[in-house]
Amino acid sequence: MKNKATLLITLLSVLAFNSYAQSTAEKKGDKQYSKYAYIDATKTYERIAEKGYKSADMFLKLGNSYYFNADLPKAAKWYTEFFAMNPEAQPEIYFRYAQTLKSIGDYKKADEVMKQFDKVAADDMRAKNFKSKEDYMAEIKANSGRYNIEDAGINSEYSDYGSAYSGTRLVFTSSRDTGSFAQKKHKWTNQYFTSLYAADASPEGALMAPEKFAKNVNSKFHEATPVFTKDGNTMYFTRNNFNNGKKGKDANKITLLKIYKATLIDNRWDKVTELAFNSDAYSCAHPMLSPDEKTLYFASDMPGGKGQSDLWKAAINGDGSLGTPVNLGDVINTEGKETFPMLTDENELYFATDGHPGLGGLDIFMAQVKPDGTFKNPINIGAPANSPQDDFAYLIDTKTRKGFLSSNREGGKGFDDIYKFLETRKLICEQELSGIVTDLETGEVLANTKVTLMDEKFNKLEEVTSDDKGFYKFNSVECGKIYYVRAEKEKYETKEQRITISKTTGKTDLPIQLEKTVKPVTVGDDLAKAFGIKIIYFDLDKWDIRPDAALELEKILDVMKQYPTMKIDVRSHTDSRASFKYNEKLSDRRAKSTMAWLVKNGVDAARLTAKGYGETKLVNKCADNVKCSEEE
Known part of the structure; x- marks a missing residue:
């Protein structure tokens, strides 16, 4: 040679x-994201942010929303706001932030974020590649032993x-x-x-x-x-x-x-x-x-x-x-x-x-x-x-x-x-990744849904469209690898799922359920449940609106401004501590305080009713004279 x-x-x-399995924190993040599936997240939260409200949770969801839609410069803006309030985050958020920083040319800061990513996810191959310490000999060893080789007989x-x-x-x-x-x-x-x-x-x-x-x-x-x-x-x-x-x-x-x-x-x-x-x-x-x-x-x-x-x-x-x-x-x-x-x-x-x-x-x-x-x-x-x-x-x-x-x-x-050789085992163990896209509530199959396959660095690998039976398929994914699958359809929230492929040849089934962007609300529905609004809490013995409560009320305010004929009933509850009569009065003051906040911010009082229920509707067994812990 x-x-x-x-x-x-x-x-x-x-x-x-010629010569990773998905972390608990990541699952929690997915659940948090899905709570806002019924409102156009970016429009609603940007309106809130423009008024000066600050919330790490809101900024994170804004960053993710733009990231999912590949608008990385805007995602960088909101991730920056998120990290300004919360310097610690899930490993995946560090990686996404670094990617978006590169999209705006801030490579120095992107490298700093990647170093943080390495600290919290040292076993992640992306971190290893960043540090240029991949053990290639281990890869070669893993790929060896797949050939029977002998002289071709013509030399x-x-x-x-x-x-x-x-x-x-x-x-x-x-x-x-x-x-x-x-x-x-x-x-x-x-x-x-x-x-x-x-x-x-x-x-x-x-x-x-x-x-x-x-x-x-x-x-x-x-x-x-x-x-x-x-x-x-x-x-x-x-x-x-x-x-x-x-x-x-x-x-x-x-x-x-x-x-x-x-x-x-x-x-x-x-x-x-x-x-x-x-x-x-x-x-x-x-x-x-x-x-x-x-x-x-x-x-x-x-x-x-x-x-x-x-x-x-x-x-x-x-x-x-x-x-x-x-x-x-x-x-x-x-x-x-x-x-x-x-x-x-x-x-x-x-x-x-x-x-x-x-x-x-x-x-x-x-x-x-x-x-x-x-x-x-x-x-x-x-x-x-x-x-x-x-x-x-x-x-x-x-x-x-x-x-x-x-x-x-x-x-x-x-x-x-x-x-001459005989290859006894293919170099790449591959699987078929497929599933059916359906409506989360009705189970109806969703045809013509765009489904995108991405690697663990969120690089786009392939894009398909579900058929008339809602079925999508990626013919070849690598065994043992982590992928992200994103589903997008008009009038539905974009959904992203993480999947780890098994280490043997075969098929992996990944069903996808999408939630509608707009959900019908009828008379008597619980608005908080319909729009994923968190319970509003008050400080002990207080009825003034806390900043976190104001953020949730902003969501109600936004909806009511979009639908001027909507009327709502505000209901307040307490636990069983203190007397029955005192709790009834406290909850009533809280309900009226909430109503007053909405009126102050532009809602006609005629569209609101408010009532306190005290301790009449407890959510657990902790009634009077029942021994319960402080947490209960």
Whole structure:
């Protein structure tokens, strides 16, 4: 493997392409949020806040409401107000606050909040990522032991690597017996220029003796890493900058790599042309087609990359031309080498890299492709697929879980060798996450509900709509992971649920019940219950309105202003301490005090009645002469 910078890139090139369970506090927060499900929370509470009322509970709910609707700058405003009154919070609120601070450009404060998040949730992976102390060796160990690997049976004492399927044949790269026109990449090797070889497979899957493939394509320089369309009529492959008998060089007179395209005409590979994005100034190599054959992936050190070699993709147009290359981005590419891409029909990108933590040399990683085309964080596929040496050129049949990889690990026959493998266990344990969306009160199924899947950092992963039976489904979620599912429907409150997926393959059922934004209120209904209004308490022997009581009364006031014909009856109660007559008078004063507050704030007295009931309607057994604790 160490000689591949010459074998595949240039005679003297320096590139080397081939080489939580939910906490009680969180549950409490969910319940607090649901208490206000019948009023448009943001409108009501902002009206209250504009009048100067301050409440940590109100500010938190305002922040959450805007956060759920992805209005992070406004969420930041109310979370800031919340933390000004209450410097301690549930771990998730610290994280949300940090996210919203970033949305307004306050990264310094966001980092400070993340440090607080780490203090209260040190075991959370987000905190670990923030501190950059993830134990990658533990991940590799967990992913190891999933492959049965053995020599593919086609290796030589030279370099053999980079296989591809062409019908029932395996086409690969080899530097075996290519004649006397041999220049070495490194003086401690004895490798010839590489050519393409092919081996037929027996009915049992064993590979037969290799023979040269497409002699008219093989030149006196390097050919390597082909990929074929499903109809077998088009091939993309890597070659030194050499075509039509002419050798190209860069400014330093170095012959680099290019990707070429050939067409099968009358059983002969012809019309060899280089792709338009090639250049004499940089290398392009190791092409791979997407399953739908509409995108070409490849490795290159072209301008705009992140490191020594990056992975790129280019759209294949209807006329066969190629679009402008697009870098796969920071999630995949590093300042090191990323090379040998392979995309499966299961939306998984396999590639070799030395830029992500591995066992040594090039390691093979897998990154899942998200629905929007971006990538999840790469995962090391573990030993024995990876070794302390270079491991690369991964190829798998997703139906049989059989495939090939290349490596220069110890114990091989040549410099690089091709190994065949059987994957005995998939890298990612996955489940189906699904459920039915219904109306909380009536049980009616809710069709056309938008359901969003988010990871534990609240990054949007996927969005679906419930069908006519209220059913929604996410086909693939990872076992053991924490997700958040958000449901949104017109005239209903947005609801967010936290779910931890089990650690075994299967299905997870998550029913969702939504509450209506507006709930009908009829004559005789308890307004406090209908609108989630807390009980109003008074100090001992007092009847003046406390600040916390005023906050609750503001909700009543807001509703009554919106519905000017609504009339309400204010009722006050006491416990059994003191005399029956005294309690009756005290509760009556409290009821009238409440009524007077509403009148003072603009409610017509004709719309109000008030009465004190004293100790006539106790909520427990603690009547006169019954022994009870102070708490009771």
